Amino acid sequence: MNPHDYCQDKAAKSGSSFYYSFMFLPPERRRAITALYAFCREVDDVVDECHDPSLAQAKLDWWRQEVGRVFEGTPTHPVGHALKEVGARFSLPQEQLLEIIDGMAMDLAQTRYLDFKGLQLYCYRVASVVGLLAAEIFGYQDRQTLKYAHDLGLAFQLTNIIRDVGEDARRGRIYLPIEDLQRFNVPAKDILEARHSEAFRALMAFQAERAESFYEQAFAHLPAVDRKAQRPGLVMAAIYRTLLREIAADGFQVLDRRTSLTPLRKVWLAGTTWFRG
Numbered sequence: 001m002n003p004h005d006y007c008q009d010k011a012a013k014s015g016s017s018f019y020y021s022f023m024f025l026p027p028e029r030r031r032a033i034t035a036l037y038a039f040c041r042e043v044d045d046v047v048d049e050c051h052d053p054s055l056a057q058a059k060l061d062w063w064r065q066e067v068g069r070v071f072e073g074t075p076t077h078p079v080g081h082a083l084k085e086v087g088a089r090f091s092l093p094q095e096q097l098l099e100i101i102d103g104m105a106m107d108l109a110q111t112r113y114l115d116f117k118g119l120q121l122y123c124y125r126v127a128s129v130v131g132l133l134a135a136e137i138f139g140y141q142d143r144q145t146l147k148y149a150h151d152l153g154l155a156f157q158l159t160n161i162i163r164d165v166g167e168d169a170r171r172g173r174i175y176l177p178i179e180d181l182q183r184f185n186v187p188a189k190d191i192l193e194a195r196h197s198e199a200f201r202a203l204m205a206f207q208a209e210r211a212e213s214f215y216e217q218a219f220a221h222l223p224a225v226d227r228k229a230q231r232p233g234l235v236m237a238a239i240y241r242t243l244l245r246e247i248a249a250d251g252f253q254v255l256d257r258r259t260s261l262t263p264l265r266k267v268w269l270a271g272t273t274w275f276r277g
Contacts, residue, residue: 003085004031006078007038016041017243017261020270021236025138032086032137033232038079040100040130047107048171060105067097090137099129111173112188116210119177120154127157131233138230142223145230151218152233158211159240162204162247166194166255176207194255204252208244215241231274238273239266 001009011019011034022033043063050056069075070084071094086092103125113119131153135145161168161175168175169191181188184203191200215237222230239261247259261269 001078003078003081004035007031007034007082010038010041010079017236017239017266020239020263020266021232023270024235024274025232028089029137029139031082032090033134035079035082035086036092036130036133036137039083039097042077042079043101043104044126047104053108056108057105060101060108063101064098067094067101070094070097086137092133092136096129096133099125103129107173113175113177115179116177119175122175123154123157124150127160128153131156134233135230138232140226140229142225144221144223145226148218148221148226148230149233151214151221152237155211155214155218156236156240158207158214159244162207162211162244162252163254163259165191165204167258169194169255176203180206191255196253196255200255201252204254205248208248208252211244212241235270235273238269242269 016037018037022030025033043060046056046059046063050059066075066077066080067083070080070087073084075081075084083092083097103122106122106125110122113122128150131149132146135149140146165174165176172192174181174188174191176191178188180203181191184199184206186197186199186203189195190197218237227234242265243259243261246261247254250259253259
């Protein structure tokens with residue numbers, strides 16, 4: 001299996017909405033974004049699947065070294081080989097790939113966030129940076145597009161956090177800021193023990209409104225000249241925003257279940273958004 005086939009397989013098996021967002025891209029850009037996505041999956045899987053923090057840290061350190069080897073021209077992992085090729089073609093900055101790893105490493109040391117400012121740093125590293133790298137791959141003429149990519153990445157990560165509250169709690173993590181829990185009188189214990197309440201629903205409605213505001217902010221930043229090039233992000237936004245609204249319509253029942261869209265619905269949203277331009 002060549003490096004790009006490995007990345008394609010990694011992306012396809014994940015079932016992520018990202019896969020649907022770049023299915024209409026021309027081959028060169030599709031290979032590049034697939035390599036970036038495979039890299040993100042590899043480092044994210046280290047944190048999610050490795051239950052020994054010291055071993056997980058060692059694996060993330062290995063990936064930091066692999067990123068260095070990518071830019072030295074001597075990668076050893078299939079994803080590294082794919083990144084070497086596409087990184088040179090699309091001028092992907094080494095420091096941004098390392099910052100994604102820094103974001104994943106935060107999960108090894110931190111399971112709570114005092115306020116939204118602290119959470120925003122985490123979201124920037126694991127999602128907004130990915131958006132900025134993706135914008136380079138998709139192409140842009142106006143640097144205002146980078147503000148769009150930054151805010152859209154943040155909106156995606158906030159949507160992920162809302163969707164995964166219960167799943168994250170079972171791993172001992174609560175990404176909802178402590179100041180928000182206190183504001184809505186939702187004890188952390190209620191989340192860890194999957195106790196749904198009207199107060200929890202109100203808390204989650206507030207989180208959803210925050211995510212929606214970042215979607216709107218992102219779209220306001222996207223210049224018309226770059227709208228066509230950045231269609232993959234708009235496809236992703238259509239899928240994620242639909243998911244967010246499904247969760248809201250279901251009363252934010254996220255503590256003991258995981259809401260998702262069917263593959264067919266994702267394909268439909270992807271197609272209609274892409275060809276609408």
